Amino acid sequence: MEGLIGFGRDVRAPFACDPAASRGRLYPEPASPTRTPFQRDRDRIIHSTAFRRLKDKTQVFLFDEGDHYRTRLTHTIEVAQIARALARALRLDEDLAEAIALSHDLGHTPFGHAGERALDALMRHYGGFDHNAQSLRVVTRLERRYPDFDGLNLSWETLEGLVKHNGPLIDPDGNGIGTYAGKVLPAAILAYADIQDLQLSTFASAEAQAAAIADDIAYNAHDIDDGLRAGLLTIEGLRSVTYLRPMIEAIEAAHPALEKPRLVNEVVRRLITRLIEDAIGEALLRLGETKPASADDVRAAGRAMIAFSEEAAEGERAIKAHLWRHVYRHPRVMTVMTAAEGVVERLFERYWSDPQALPEEWRKGLDPADNSRRARRIADFLAGMTDRYALREHQRLFDAMPDLG
Template sequence: MQSKIGFGGERAVFAVQPQTSRGRLYPEAGSPTRTPYQRDRDRIIHSTAFRRLKDKTQVFLYDEGDHYRTRLTHTIEVAQIARALARALRLDEDLAEAIALAHDLGHPPFGHAGERALDAVMADCGGFDHNAQSLRVVTRLERRYPGFDGLNLSWETLEGLVKHNGPLVDAEGSGVGVYAGRPLPLALTAYAELQDLELSTFSSAEAQAAAIADDIAYDAHDIDDGLRAGLLSAAGLREVPFLDDIMAAIEAEHPRLEQPRLVNEIVRRLITRMIEDVISQSIARIETLNPHDADDIRHAPHAVIAFSEAVAIGDREIKRYLKKNVYRHEKIMSVMRSAEDIVRRLFERYWRDPGALPEEWRLACEGVGEARRARAIADFLAGMTDRYAIREYQRLFDASADLG
């Protein structure tokens, strides 16, 4: 298997090959200096939606401290880990990076609180799903080019964006995973009429690398931010066996390490251990599958970029610990309940009074049915940063936005 996997050298045979890309929805001439996925990455970085990530909540609001992660810094960290995995497995690094950079473009202000609020107010009009909204952003809402809406990304980048967490439907078209027992979001089904992203298969190895990079970044950096906010303690982390093992190794080598260095070392070793585990486990899975091209990865019976069972258990333990002690902490929940109320009230105000919208969005609401009008308002709200949403609330309700 040395010819297929290893550090350095040409891309592996099972990697996505840029010269055989399935192209773009709107045909464009190729670039003499960049591959299709390098162009995709560059378009994403230069998009308005990407810039807005700097003022969108990851876990803590933008004004709670200068050192907490935002959606932008989280996205950059995911992209770095995705590239590291792709490099080790001889995948297309640019494709993995492009998917990682785009994966959170559809998140509304205030993180998952904003998503819950929009999903509730859109319940009768197809709901709201941040992954589907990311697809809307890159295929419709960005308006930078004279010949088309969206960024006109390559098929492989769109496929990876939509399916980075696995197939969306089974062979019969019924939802699976997070969509089991419910219809797919409208943005996904509407785009499927234009271009088949093969929603019943796994995505490329590059997209799978971006997805697991997201998990690694969440685990490590939410621990870091939770410690910084005082919601977690270094001693408390030892409740998680996976983290206790890491901390025992640190203490054996560096007894009485001061807190800032200890926290950094925990995060550093956690990321390293998870990345190295993914590489070794993925190599084992690929050797068993023996794929001859990227489509063999897509049609495999399971993901090939994955944690070992031991580290997967550790990952689940960390996520349960963070959910209990950070995401469900009353300090966070109080802020997020207020944030949900801001988003809900803004939607209701724009619904009753479209004249309160900026001209572009007001025009989008004129002469259309209720579902399209609601979707336009949701698109506008989803594009807001935390800061802009708070300012709009203050403008429209002549009141301060009390977040917690």
């Protein structure tokens, strides 16, 4: 048991994770006299190299398109804030919810999902690439800050939440479900499962579920904001989304001469508030029906305890569909992302054909005959790059700065 100074044990719900009852760390460490295990996890994540790199990793728009667009770092901070708000309202462990939120994107590649698509294709013969599995790999292997172990040695509850925040990965028979239906689980997850059982067939804690829905709330809201800022979305176009129309009309009725920047901010603010309040209300209904008496009851409930109502879920799907058509698949964005995929492909192929192009610490211990290990080492190096560093590497290796449109 780690220190509980200043921790309000009396306000936590019975189904919340109890830091005093944590299942511990893979490598035992002395307890902290001033912080719970979940506070320590949060602090370790914030001080990690991978977390700092998020500031120069693309969310949707590249770093050089403007100073006000979200990056992976600003997105992560927004997710953590929303996760903490949900956890407080539902009397969960706020530090655990925040730690999971802060770690959820650590495995993302440069250039957003374009980089992930390219790397997954390049790794198709070597176990593929999955950013969620890579986040686990970052916090259990790739971070090297401590003298006694690789990774951050996070608590069991944080690792479980990181891996399962979107729900169970397998059914009781071991078959992939959800994102992994009909697929083999990513190699990084399978490898870690041999070391520590994260109970991949159950739901995660309520804190992890809060972090997952906070991710949805944050990126729907801020992608609307960034899409409007970039001129890919319009207020008129957003009126076609039934869930948003009354919100926009209410703002215009109350403030008929409101300038566009304030209107946009108010739409985003109200959307975040509405989705948070909906998730809290639906969670209270589900918790009231299920009556979990412990965190393990939440894991065994058979459905998520923190979710949107049917109305909000339908509205959220409509928002995602609108963003998909008008932002993520916009020709301007697609042109840039296609070029970015090419950068990742060329870098991988160069490192594959010429391992001496890798930095010395990434070449160390490589067996030229072990193609699988070599591919994974290259993927780890590439996934850790920021957008800026990937472009500099391309210029170094090919004497040409890529034109991303």
